[in-house]
Amino acid sequence: AQRVTQPEKLLSVFKGAPVELKCNYSYSGSPELFWYVQYSRQRLQLLLRHISRESIKGFTADLNKGETSFHLKKPFAQEEDSAMYYCALSGISFQKLVFGTGTRLLVSP
């Protein structure tokens, strides 16, 4: 079965500190991994996906198939990064997104 695990419910850092939001997945096929973000009072939106290999708003994420991880990183957190972050999984054999439980990132001044 497909499963996404985000072990931290809350991650609190100071502005300028590095950030790493953890995501581990379980899927036997070839996965596609996503990070979705939900800012306060806004809808869920795509932040980045592993296949595009982009850096969005300073965030990057590398798919590690050996460790089945897709951690989200940013070297210097900003207050506007405060939001709820969801890791999600899709695959060629199933036509939906499987989400983790989310991590709330709080960046303090």
Next chain:
Amino acid sequence: DTGVSQNPRHKITKRGQNVTFRCDPISEHNRLYWYRQTLGQGPEFLTYFQNEAQLEKSRLLSDRFSAERPKGSFSTLEIQRTEQGDSAMYLCASSLGLAGRAEQFFGPGTRLTVL
């Protein structure tokens, strides 16, 4: 706003009543998804349509739930004989393309409260 829209945004109902939600996807998006999100959890898949065909339903979708997309455009999700456990945020998303990996665009959700 050309994004996914959902109506109503909030619904309060009494246990045992029927409710219906509507989702208008982004124009020309052929896929439409319904998810449910409860407090402290990520969105959970309920069902999806490709054009007007409902291609997959989660086991979370009991017999009291029914979804339609009659003309391949907007969709409705109906819950009959609501229960308190149905209280949740119901999210709709749409995407363009045949592959399951296409980016899904989410609506603002309908928050259901069952008293």
